[in-house]
Amino acid sequence: MPLKKLVDLSIPSSQDYLPQVDSFVEKLLKATKFPKDDLDDVAISVSEAVNNAILHGNQSDESKKVFIKVYLxxxxxxxxxxDEGGGFKPERVPDPTEDENLLKASGRGLLIMQHLMDRLAFKPTSKGTEIILDKFCPEGC
Ligand SMILES: Nc1ncnc2c1ncn2[C@@H]1O[C@H](COP(=O)(O)OP(=O)(O)O)[C@@H](O)[C@H]1O
Ligand SMILES: [Mg+2]
Incomplete structure (x- = not known):
């Protein structure tokens, strides 16, 4: 299945750029046949992924970048x-649904992305961690 690259964007590792990424991705998806009802799911997931890349991957080091690509x-x-960080092992991340973690305010981003998106993959690369988020278009994109 050929994938067409729509966007190739990079931002410094600062949460100041999150609203820009958010509105950019939203505008882009609105211009496709992507179902409007699913836009929020994608927007929330992208912001969780970018946030993790900034905070955990690049540890807010603004000289490191977060690379965002959108394909259709x-x-x-x-x-x-x-991100340009050292990577992590998703299977070692504590399960936020375990009793001992239920009251913790953090640690839910990966779970949220898993629920909102149709497919989630982590790719450790020599240049950092890549997370790939897929959402199907029921009527075709
Ligand atoms: N891009 C990343 N690079 C390194 N570690 C990551 C990355 N994304 C997630 N993690 C690890 O997975 C944990 C869980 O992430 P998440 O569910 O989003 O919760 P939170 O961001 O609130 O800690 C993080 O605390 C971090 O240890
Ligand atoms: Mg997070």
Missing amino acids: SKKYIRISVR
């Missing part, structure tokens, strides 16, 4: 978010 195929929209 006939069946799904794909957003890739890459």
Whole structure:
């Protein structure tokens, strides 16, 4: 399935850029046949992924960047978010649904992305961690 790259964007590691990324991705998706009802799911997931890349991956080091790419195929929209950090092991992250973690305010981003998106993949690369978020377009994109 050919994937068409719609966007190739990079931002410094600061949360100041989150609203810009958010409105940019939203505008872009609105211009496709992507279902409007699913826009918020994608927007929330992208902001969780970019936030993690800034805070955990790049540890807010503004000399490091977060790379955001948006792809479209006939069946799904794909957003890739890459940081320049040392990576992590998703299976070692504490389960936020365990009793001992229920009252913690943090640690829910990965779970939220898993629920809101249709497919989630982590790719450790030599240049940092890449997270790939896919959402299907039920009627075609
Ligand atoms: N891009 C990343 N680089 C390094 N560690 C990450 C990254 N994304 C997530 N993590 C790790 O996974 C944990 C869980 O992430 P998340 O569920 O978003 O919760 P929170 O961001 O509130 O800690 C983080 O605390 C961090 O240890
Ligand atoms: Mg997070």
